[in-house]
Amino acid sequence: MHKRIILAATAAVLSTSVFAQTKPEETEVWSPVPKVVTPGKVAADAPNDAVILFDGKDLSQWESVNNPGQPATWKVADKILTVSKTAGNIQTKRTFTDYQLHIEYRIPANITGTGQARGNSGIFLAGIGPGDAGYELQVLDNYNNATYVNGQAGSLYKQTAPLVNACKKPGEWQAYDVIWTAPRFNDDGSVKSPARVTVIHNGVLVQNNTELQGPTRYIGKASYDKAAHGPSPIKLQAHGDKSEPLSFRNIWVREL
Template identity: 75%
Template sequence: MHKKMLVTVAAVALSTTLFAQTKPEDTEVWEPVPAVVTPGKINTDAPSDAIVLFDGKTLDQWVSVKDPSQPAAWKVSGGILTVDKNTGNIQTKRSFTNYQLHIEWRVPKNITGTGQGRGNSGLFLASTGPGDDGYELQVLDNYNNKTYVNGQAGSIYKQTAPLVNANKKPGEWQTYDVIWTAPKFNSDGSVQSPARVTVLFNGVLVQNNVALQGPTKYIGKASYEKPHGACPIKLQAHGDKSEPLSFRNIWIREL
């Protein structure tokens, strides 16, 4: 077969494959399953140059995603922030570019459900706007809960599985420590350098300076479809039926 014809056939095959991705399952990866490790104790105190995003008392640093002119309406009690699925997602008032972020989260001890329906939430490392949620670091109970590996806790959802499974038991506090490097774009909107992320999950490295393919997509491959600058950070009120998650001790250092 002629070389040009081979190239054309390959291009058509690739195009057909991309357009065939019309179901959520098309981008679910189940193997290899990350090994299980036991996390040790870590230091969680905010350093002196950190911006405290949640101090256990108020949600002054957060607003509603549905209407950013309105305050966030999740529940604050006993130093803990609990998801309220009725009021929807929340995001920071401020926008950030490059940063170090610390956040602690807890799945209820009596959690029920399986797979993605077991304590599902998400930390969006840069919330890029309506119709394009941003870059999601998955929050989920995967202590003894099988799901597709690029959708388990510690994954960059539907992109990169965690290096290991560092989940603690339901009812115990978990921690994410994140180093986020925002993407850069050329004047024509093309990508100059992709977003990169490093994540420690309960003190264990699970994402090692990973280059991202673009903002999260539930269906189809992630891609950079529009340039953006500094963005808020978002917490997700997922629509599953499991008990709501809680967060505490959220702080950030701009880099």
């Protein structure tokens, strides 16, 4: 009996210590720094069984995150989708469980700022609530721009740094190819199997069947403390930094 009490008390202390974190810096990791590799050229046309999420014409597959059901209002011109930081995040109207995703992005050639304030955006592989709630694959300019490694491009934000830095120069189109396996939950809400993700950045493997510890958190460590969730939309982030907005194109997904 005494042993059970001690174990319960220890678990309570550990749980409290996790949620007592109050500064984002407490979950920043700065080393080891991923090796820089030079990627090859990127080309990925959608296969015939893909769901086309952005074909360069309109945002008919997307809606506002802040106002679900309302149209997404990012700018579409010249077959390119450009982030509107005043409009907030956007998300797919469809929901997905396990999938293969292809998405291309471009950091402006005239990008300014440093660290996290340089071409910041994110792809939420499963958006599970309002705003920035979900599982984030980081988008950032890390071509000669240092930041904490679990927050650089190719990272699962605040969780796992990329295996290498495969960023191209600002002004060049880059691509993510993602294999996403959603978490599964038992009837009581406990985790049956965690989320897993493989990410290829510009043709280079940067996340190899990586296990996530839970949805993304800016402050504190990730954990599966929220209610179980099912099929979810994919979100694109309109980050609040002051650098020039980046653009996306050729977005498609294959349900698995």
